Amino acid sequence: xxxxxxxxxxxVATPAGDGTGETGTPVPDTESIDDEGxxxxxxxxxxxxxxxxDDFDPVxxxxxxxxxxxxxxxxxxFMYFVEFLGGDLTVIG
Amino acid sequence: xxxxxxxxxxxxxxxxxxxxxxxxxxYGAVGAGIEMINDEGGQVDSAALDExxxxxxxxxxxxxxxxxxxxxxAKQFLYEPGTSEPIRVPAxxxxxxxxxxxxxxxxxxxxxxxxxxxxxxxxxxxxTVEFNEPRKYGLLCNEYCGSAHHAMEGSIQxxxxxxxxxxxxxx
Numbered sequence: 545x546x547x548x549x550x551x552x553x554x555x556v557a558t559p560a561g562d563g564t565g566e567t568g569t570p571v572p573d574t575e576s577i578d579d580e581g582x583x584x585x586x587x588x589x590x591x592x593x594x595x596x597x598d599d600f601d602p603v604x605x606x607x608x609x610x611x612x613x614x615x616x617x618x619x620x621x622f623m624y625f626v627e628f629l630g631g632d633l634t635v636i637g
Numbered sequence: 638x639x640x641x642x643x644x645x646x647x648x649x650x651x652x653x654x655x656x657x658x659x660x661x662x663x664y665g666a667v668g669a670g671i672e673m674i675n676d677e678g679g680q681v682d683s684a685a686l687d688e689x690x691x692x693x694x695x696x697x698x699x700x701x702x703x704x705x706x707x708x709x710x711a712k713q714f715l716y717e718p719g720t721s722e723p724i725r726v727p728a729x730x731x732x733x734x735x736x737x738x739x740x741x742x743x744x745x746x747x748x749x750x751x752x753x754x755x756x757x758x759x760x761x762x763x764x765t766v767e768f769n770e771p772r773k774y775g776l777l778c779n780e781y782c783g784s785a786h787h788a789m790e791g792s793i794q795x796x797x798x799x800x801x802x803x804x805x806x807x808x
Contacts, residue, residue, distance in 0.1 A: 597639055609647050616654065624661050633750035633774075635672050637733065637765030 674754045678761030683739055686710060692737065696724075699806050703730045711736060711743035711756035713783050719776050719791030726768055726793065727801040733765040744779030747793060755780060771797040 640648075665671040686692040695708040696718050705726055710717045718724050726732050736745045736756045743756040747766075754762040776791035796805065 598642060600641065602643060606643050606646065609650070613647075613650050613654070617657070620654075620658065620661070624665070628751065629665065629669055629671075631749075631751045633747055633752040633766045633768070634669075635674060635752055635764045635766060636670055637672055 671751075672765070674762055674764050676760065678735060678737075678763040680759055681737055681761055683737065683758035686737070686739055691735070697726055697732075697806050699803075700733075703727070705730055705732045705806075707732055707734050709734060709736045709745065709756075710739050711745060711778065711789075712739040713741065714778070714785040714789040716745070716776055716789075716791040719793070720789075723773070723792040723794040724776075725796050725805045727798050727805075728771045728795050729769055729798060731765060731767050733763055736762045736764075741782050742780050743782045743789070744777070746777050746779045748775035748777055750774065753779070768795045771795045 666673075681689055681692065691698065691706070691708045692710055695710050698706045698708070700706050707724055707726065709719060709724065715721065716724075734745070734752075734754075736754055737760065738756040738758040740758060742758070744753070745756050745762070746753040750766075752764060752766045754764050756762060772795050774793040774795070776793060778786060778789035780786075782789065
């Protein structure tokens, strides 16, 4: 266990508990930071990660919305220019 | 307010989509010449259609070279003409339909085409279309008009110019 951590393995690090370091900021359980596969909800609540506004990077959402936009745009072009304008007997007067 | 850069992207995309929708519809009206059906057809007394100069004898009337008017009465549950005998128009002609209803609101849709209007009692709906190739079109009512609404249908026969004769003008 690294020397800077005073949280024992398995304990939940909380800002109010043993997870508080000398500076008063929460100290993550360094052994568990890279843990993978823990049960959802059982993660250490004391692990605090600060994200800047633009550090949030939901690139998957961006790709999904881009795909939706392409589908909607293509359907609009098909429906209006091919099906509607290309249709027979258009009202002209 | 700070807006995330991705949010700016999809805000711009959504705005572009709205502008694109309006632009294409504007193009359809101005560039492609798509007309909306309005109230220019005027009004009639739906209880006295038999006294109307045209609706008393509905059918096809010649109004000019390759131009025809077709007067149609929709009523529960038929088109007159259209149901018991097809509406006949010549190929390569410009046809204006004048459609009204004798009882309740009906629909007048030339099946599979953009020609579609409501038939409203007391109101004449007019729409002009161009018929090119000789073929048969179906007609149907797309406004619920009563118990036999589903059976309300008719047809339009586009007759080749060579077979067209004046006896077909008024059905």
